[in-house]
Amino acid sequence: MTTQSSNLQHGMSLIEAMIALLVLTIGLVGLGALMLTSMKNVHSSAHYSVASAIVLDLEEQLWFDITRTAVSSPTTGCISDTAIGARASAVVTEWEAAAAGGEGAWSDANRFKMPGISLAVGTTTVSGVDKDADGVDDVSWKTVPVTLSWDEGRFSADQTSESYTANITLPCRPNFLNL
Template structure:
């Protein structure tokens, strides 16, 4: 074996610091990706809640129509305000799960065609605006307006 000179033994302090800097930058990138994935998971959770809220509004419209059928034996389209009718109001039920939830999300477009718009305020994602979902629902029946 040949003897090594003093310049070839191990790493220098500068090389170790450069390696530590490269490793630190990589770890910062991993932390940023983790943050983005958590934000995406939270946004997906809120979209799921918005979808459930819209389905609940649709079912409240169906329930109002069924109640009118039971009482009068005619299919009549309920008014948009029937979503916040008797019992627990729609917005009271869902506003605890979606911050800044819009109130009375249902609008009657045409003969028994409704647009259910669910929007809420999301402060975590700056610059994206308020998320909004619109669902179109068509029920059988007549508006009763002639």
């Protein structure tokens, strides 16, 4: 004797299809949120790269200033804080002028534009080494803390300020060069 079951299922029910659609929708919304976060991080990392380049530009120009100008402090042989501050202001002005020189919204210059940029030079410290133990530093250097700040948000509702901090070490003129 054969028994036939009358409740055999063929295919998916409507509830199973709705649950699968719900799981797919949650996954797609999560993927969209991940894309937005990824784009924000890429934008932020581009600004950090430009900030690093600006601070490196400042460091190179300060080293150049040391080699081509007279040392302003005969006691320590270090470049003055006033000269460092003036150079920092000039670097920001140069970068802003370069970013403003682009043609159209998608120019190379606009890629490097950082809104609300400001460069602050902190309190410098002078350190030295007395190699011949005569009480006078034979070699000394100046540490310059630099903080570059900018507005990160691309839209008015998302205006956050970011900053990049670095320490620049500048050599002072060795004392044996003091004539």
